[in-house]
Amino acid sequence: MSVLIRGGQVVNADQTERADVYCEGSTIKAVGPDLEAPAGAQVIDAGGAYVIPGGIDPHTHMQLPFMGTVASEDFFTGTAAGLAGGTTLIIDFVIPAPDQLPLDAWAQWTDWAQKACGDYTFHVAVTSWSDRVEEQMGVLAREHGVNSFKHFMAYKNAIMVEDDVLLQSFRRCLELGAIPTVHAENGDVVFLLQKALLNAGITGPEAHPLSRPPEVESEAAHRAITIAQMVGSPLYVVHVSAKETVEAIGRARATGQRVFGEILAQHLLIDDSVYRTGDWEHSARHVMSPPFRPKAHQDALWAALASGTCQTTATDHCCFNIEQKLAGKDNFTMIPNGTPGIEDRMAVLWSEGVRKGRLTPQEFVAVTSANCAQIFNIYPRRGRIAPGADAAISVWDPAGTRTISARTHHQRVDTNVFEGLEVTGINAVTISDGKVVFKDGQLDVERGAGKYLPRPTFPPVYSAVTLKNEIGKPSPVIREPSVHVTP
Ligand code: URP
Ligand code: ZN
Ligand code: ZN
Numbered sequence: 001m002s003v004l005i006r007g008g009q010v011v012n013a014d015q016t017e018r019a020d021v022y023c024e025g026s027t028i029k030a031v032g033p034d035l036e037a038p039a040g041a042q043v044i045d046a047g048g049a050y051v052i053p054g055g056i057d058p059h060t061h062m063q064l065p066f067m068g069t070v071a072s073e074d075f076f077t078g079t080a081a082g083l084a085g086g087t088t089l090i091i092d093f094v095i096p097a098p099d100q101l102p103l104d105a106w107a108q109w110t111d112w113a114q115k116a117c118g119d120y121t122f123h124v125a126v127t128s129w130s131d132r133v134e135e136q137m138g139v140l141a142r143e144h145g146v147n148s149f150k151h152f153m154a155y156k157n158a159i160m161v162e163d164d165v166l167l168q169s170f171r172r173c174l175e176l177g178a179i180p181t182v183h184a185e186n187g188d189v190v191f192l193l194q195k196a197l198l199n200a201g202i203t204g205p206e207a208h209p210l211s212r213p214p215e216v217e218s219e220a221a222h223r224a225i226t227i228a229q230m231v232g233s234p235l236y237v238v239h240v241s242a243k244e245t246v247e248a249i250g251r252a253r254a255t256g257q258r259v260f261g262e263i264l265a266q267h268l269l270i271d272d273s274v275y276r277t278g279d280w281e282h283s284a285r286h287v288m289s290p291p292f293r294p295k296a297h298q299d300a301l302w303a304a305l306a307s308g309t310c311q312t313t314a315t316d317h318c319c320f321n322i323e324q325k326l327a328g329k330d331n332f333t334m335i336p337n338g339t340p341g342i343e344d345r346m347a348v349l350w351s352e353g354v355r356k357g358r359l360t361p362q363e364f365v366a367v368t369s370a371n372c373a374q375i376f377n378i379y380p381r382r383g384r385i386a387p388g389a390d391a392a393i394s395v396w397d398p399a400g401t402r403t404i405s406a407r408t409h410h411q412r413v414d415t416n417v418f419e420g421l422e423v424t425g426i427n428a429v430t431i432s433d434g435k436v437v438f439k440d441g442q443l444d445v446e447r448g449a450g451k452y453l454p455r456p457t458f459p460p461v462y463s464a465v466t467l468k469n470e471i472g473k474p475s476p477v478i479r480e481p482s483v484h485v486t487p
């Protein structure tokens with residue numbers, strides 16, 4: 001199978017050039033002007049279009065068992081929706097139940113993902129701590145290509161971990177050459193605020209943002225950043241939604257700490273007025289954590305992307321239908337948290353970012369694929385159009401338009417938080433594993449065709465013994481070295 005993409009502008013994070021792109025099998029073989037199409041090659045006309053690396057969504061939850069239900073989107077439908085929107089790789093989360101060992105959860109998620117039609121890889125969450133968890137992190141890193149471990153600082157009495165776990169796990173990550181990531185919200189404070197709101201008789205979704213104000217997020221982010229600084233590990237903060245968190249990341253980066261931030265497409269556009277419409281269903285459909293913020297935070301998020309303070313964009317794609325959201329009809333703390341987004345992230349980022357002058361096309365590539373590929377150590381295999389890279393490509397039509405709607409999207413959920421938004425700049429063709437899987441508005445995908453992408457660890461910088469001796473001491477020696485790249 002070979003594909004020649006002819007006549008487009010190839011946009012990488014660092015360079016734009018007029019070039020054809022030739023893919024053979026799963027790999028990009030050549031990038032250059034006026035390439036010949038070998039006999040039998042499928043030719044894609046990219047005249048007037050950009051040819052960009054397939055998007056990477058570093059934060060999805062396909063068929064996640066969560067808050068008493070299971071997310072409605074599975075690995076097949078979710079990766080298909082991603083491919084329709086130009087996203088060719090997801091990093092989903094293996095989340096062990098607190099009494100489950102990481103390798104058992106890994107096996108479970110691996111089984112679920114067999115049906116994926118687009119490529120996937122996994123972060124693994126650390127939801128408890130023991131010698132076996134520590135040991136299995138090593139197995140995951142060395143044998144299964146896991147180079148990132150997630151820590152929930154919220155969801156008390158479920159998957160939240162305390163600071164002692166953060167410290168021990170961050171140290172273990174450093175030892176393994178992996179990167180720790182955090183959902184930064186102070187779960188104890190959220191728990192108390194939820195109780196206070198319920199006691200005051202405020203039970204509807206309007207209470208959700210009141211129980212999770214920006215300080216809840218920025219305090220937790222600052223705490224995680226400080227623990228990472230003590231240990232000497234890098235840190236990746238998922239779904240940064242608040243100006244104060246951006247500031248905490250910026251301060252840490254200014255001192256040389258390798259702290260990275262991820263921003264959701266949803267938080268860039270949607271504000272907290274969705275919780276005050278008086279329409280329970282509409283508000284409940286927007287219940288996710290962190291919640292939507294007052295509009296003023298959005299400028300800080302866009303600026304964080306443009307300035308490089310935050311490096312990646314994601315969706316936290318976690319879908320629940322309205323019947324599932326109704327579990328919290330009388331108690332907002334029981335509304336399953338999550339919103340969809342995988343299909344629309346790229347178009348929203350282009351339409352609201354590039355077209356409105358907030359991002360350049362190269363910055364768009366940086367924040368939709370290249371930076372993520374660097375942070376999670378799969379660059380330039382992903383996140384770059386170059387010979388030798390994976391043939392995972394989007395042909396991007398900057399003039400194409402569509403109106404986002406749950407009635408027409410491919411996501412398996414009855415809502416779309418961008419409902420009615422008209423975007424200019426859309427994915428026209430997707431190539432995944434060297435095959436054309438989306439063209440002329442039609443998906444041509446195969447259940448099970450998605451491949452697991454192992455992510456190598458970074459070279460460890462210290463021996464376990466050194467780390468164990470130094471742990472907890474704010475030593476400049478242990479802070480200094482990190483082999484993690486800074487995009
Ligand atoms: O509301 C959200 N974000 N649901 C998914 C779980 C998480 O916190 O990432
Ligand atoms: Zn989260
Ligand atoms: Zn999430």
